[in-house]
Amino acid sequence: MQEGKFIYLAGFGVEKRLILATAKNIREVFGFGVRFSHITLPPRLGYNPQRGQYKGDTLLEVLSKVYYPDMLKFLALLPFDLYEEGLNFIFGLAQLGGRYAVVSTYRLKSEDERLFFERVFKEVNHELGHTFGLMHCKNKKCVMNFSNSLQDVDAKSRFFCEFCSKILPKP
Template sequence: MQTVRHSEQTLRTALISKNPVLVSQYEKFNAAERRLMNEAFQPASDLFGPITLHSQSDWITSHPEPPQDFEEFFNAPSRKTPSPEKRSIYIQCIGLLGNTRIISEEYIKWLKGYCEAFFYGLTVRLLEPVPVSATRCSFRVNDSTQKLQIHAGHILKFLKRKKPEDAFCVVGITMIDLYPRDSWNFVFGQASLSDGVGIFSFARYGSDFYNSSYESKGKALQKKSSNDYSVFDNYYVPEVTSILLLRSCKTLTHEIGHIFGLRHCQWLACLMQGSNHLEEADRRPLNLCPICLRKLQCAIGFNIVERYKALVRWIDDESTEAPRVTPKHSHEDSVNLPKPVEAFKEWKEWIMKCLAVVQK
C-alpha cells in the first residue's frame, strides 16, 4: 500500500493560493469556517487524511493527471457556474430504479434530497421518468455478463434535447448497465461538461450483478431485434439496500462535481478521487476535502456550516412514509419502512466532528 502525502505548504497553497485576490477571498470565510478548512494542512488531523493507493490498478497510478488546485479551478476557462437563471439540477430517471414502481419513486426522491443537501443552495428537480424506448438509444447484450447495456452517448444526446431552460445540468440515472462504444466493455457513467449533461448507471453497485442467474435471459435477448425495446419490460433491477443507496449518492455527487469543473482530486482522501473499480470507489469517502469543498463553495456560494447541517438532516429524516424494500423481483406494493441509511452512519459521525471543530 502506498500513501500520497503532500507537504503542509503544498496543501496550503493548493487551498488558499498565493494570488492576493484569491487569498483575500479566502479571508472572507469566517474564523470558524477557516478553522475547519485549515485542517487540510494539519498533519495530525483526523478529518482529512492522505490518499492511500492499494494497487497499481488504482486510478492515480493508471491514469496520470495534472492536479487541480483552487487557483487552477478558479481560472479554468471552461468552468461553468450556476447563474440566477440557471440554478437547477435536473434528474432524469431512465427505467425503474427499484423492483416496484413505488420503490423506484421513493428511491429517486432519496437521491433528490441528498443532492439538495450536497449542492446546498441549488434547486434539484425531477423530470418525469421515462422508459428506455423513449431515448431511442442503441442497446446490446454484454458478452461477459450476458446482461443488457444501453449506449451512454445516445442517452447524452437525448438529455441534451430535454434540457430545461433553467437547468444548470441534467443528469440521467438508470439501473441498466452502460457502454460508451462497441469496443468498450462498460462504463459507470459518462458526461458532457460543455453541454451540462451526464448519464450514470448504478447497475453494478447491486450485490448480485455478477451472479449468473440472468445468463439464460441474456442469451435469449440476443435473438431479439435491435429495435425491440420490449426486452426492457420488467427487466432485472438490483435489490435496493443501504449500501446501494450510499454508492448511488456517492457516484451521483462525484459526477455532478465534474460538471461544475472539479477534476479528480489528488490532494487528500476525497469524494472527487478517481476510481477504476468498485473496491476503489468504496474506499473513496463521501466528503469533499477542503480544497474541493472550496471549489464547490466558490461555484454555488453556500454557507459551509448550513450545508453540513442539511446533510445531517437528510440522514436523520428516516420518514415512515418511505416504503419497505420488497423481496427481489416482486412487483407487489410494499409496506412502509424507513429510508435505508444504515450505511451512512460513519458519514454522519464525520460531519458531526466537522461541526464540533467549527463550533469550538
C-alpha cells in the same frame, strides 16, 4: 450567481425511494434545489446486443436535447449496464463543464440498501462534479477520485475534498 436555477433529476426504471433520496443528497451536497423530470427514453436507445450493454455517450447525447429554462444541470439515473469504447463498463458519464450526466445503478447494487444508496450518491456527486468542471482528484477520500471498481467506490467519501470544494459554485 445561480439563483433560481435547479438541478433536474430523472429516473428511468429506478425505484422512487432512490430518486427521492438522491434528490436529498444533491440538495445537501451541492446546495441547489432539485426538480424532477418525467421525460422518457426509447427502450433500446444505445443498446448494443453483442455486449448486452448501453453506450453511455449515446444516452448522454439524447438527454442533452432536454432543456428547462430554469435548469442548471440535468442528471439521469438508469438501471442499465453502461459502457464506453475501450472500457468494460462505466458507473456514469458526464459532460465536463456541461449540463448533462448519467449514472447507472446496475453495478452499484448491494443487498444492503444503505450501501447501495450510498454508492449511488457517490457516483451522482462525482458525475455532477464533472459537469461543474472538476477533473479526477488524487485524494483517495474525495468523491472526485476515479472509481474503477466497487472497492474504489466504497473507499471514497460522498463529499468533495477541500480543494475540489473551492472550485464548486455556490448556490
